Amino acid sequence: QSALTQPPSVSGSPGQSVTISCTGTSSDVGGYDRVSWYQQPPGTAPKLMIHDVSNRPSGVPDRFSGSKSGNTASLTISGLQAEDEADYYCSSYTSSNSYVFGPGTKVTVL
Amino acid sequence: QVQLQESGPGLVKPSETLSLTCTVSGFSISSGYYWGWIRQPPGKGLEWIGSIYHSGSTYSNPSLKSRLTISLDTSKNQFSLKVTSVTAADTAVYYCTREGTTERFDYWGQGTLVSVSS
Numbered sequence: 001q002s003a004l005t006q007p008p009s010v011s012g013s014p015g016q017s018v019t020i021s022c023t024g025t026s027s028d029v030g031g032y033d034r035v036s037w038y039q040q041p042p043g044t045a046p047k048l049m050i051h052d053v054s055n056r057p058s059g060v061p062d063r064f065s066g067s068k069s070g071n072t073a074s075l076t077i078s079g080l081q082a083e084d085e086a087d088y089y090c091s092s093y094t095s096s097n098s099y100v101f102g103p104g105t106k107v108t109v110l
Numbered sequence: 111q112v113q114l115q116e117s118g119p120g121l122v123k124p125s126e127t128l129s130l131t132c133t134v135s136g137f138s139i140s141s142g143y144y145w146g147w148i149r150q151p152p153g154k155g156l157e158w159i160g161s162i163y164h165s166g167s168t169y170s171n172p173s174l175k176s177r178l179t180i181s182l183d184t185s186k187n188q189f190s191l192k193v194t195s196v197t198a199a200d201t202a203v204y205y206c207t208r209e210g211t212t213e214r215f216d217y218w219g220q221g222t223l224v225s226v227s228s
Contacts, residue, residue: 003155032213034213036214038156044220045218045219045220045221046205048215089156091158098169098171099213101155101157
């Protein structure tokens with residue numbers, strides 16, 4: 001199956017909000033509320049930030065929020081902080097009983 | 111606290127078999143959940159490889175399925191990955207993961223780099 005689509009990069013100043021989009025199809029993002037987002041600082045393992053479109057695991061700041069409309073999911077980081085600089089990946093369960101990831105978006109804090 | 115740790119050779123020759131083991135601590139893998147593998151080629155994105163349920167049933171990426179074996183060793187609280195007939199395209203950091211209750215990867219190992227080269 002094809003990978004999901006994400007912008008290569010987004011940037012913002014401290015305190016601002018940034019939004020990362022994740023576009024798939026009706027066979028993945030649009031068909032299931034099983035979209036997750038992962039944060040990966042350089043040289044580290046990914047960390048789950050959002051699951052089931054909009055749910056935050058314990059310990060994830062409420063500055064991170066998720067949503068979905070049709071075949072596109074979004075991750076918003078409000079009140080951007082220097083520690084948020086990382087690569088962010090979206091993932092979706094698919095109709096093929098498998099998972100697909102996006103190519104990743106690099107978030108830069110200016 | 112659930113912790114996962116990958117182990118295995120860091121270098122594999124082309125056409126040979128890549129073998130990795132994930133040791134889980136803080137949770138008994140026979141108690142539930144899916145346990146699986148995700149890889150990341152250097153400088154690239156994530157690719158789901160496959161997963162195994164605590165009962166032993168598996169499911170995997172269709173593009174890799176013919177070369178994959180994922181297995182459990184509940185006595186050692188470990189699960190393993192084998193990929194046959196490797197090529198340079200299989201060079202990646204391999205992560206072992208736990209799948210949470212609703213199709214998410216909630217725990218990750220630190221990752222281990224496997225290079226395929228003669």
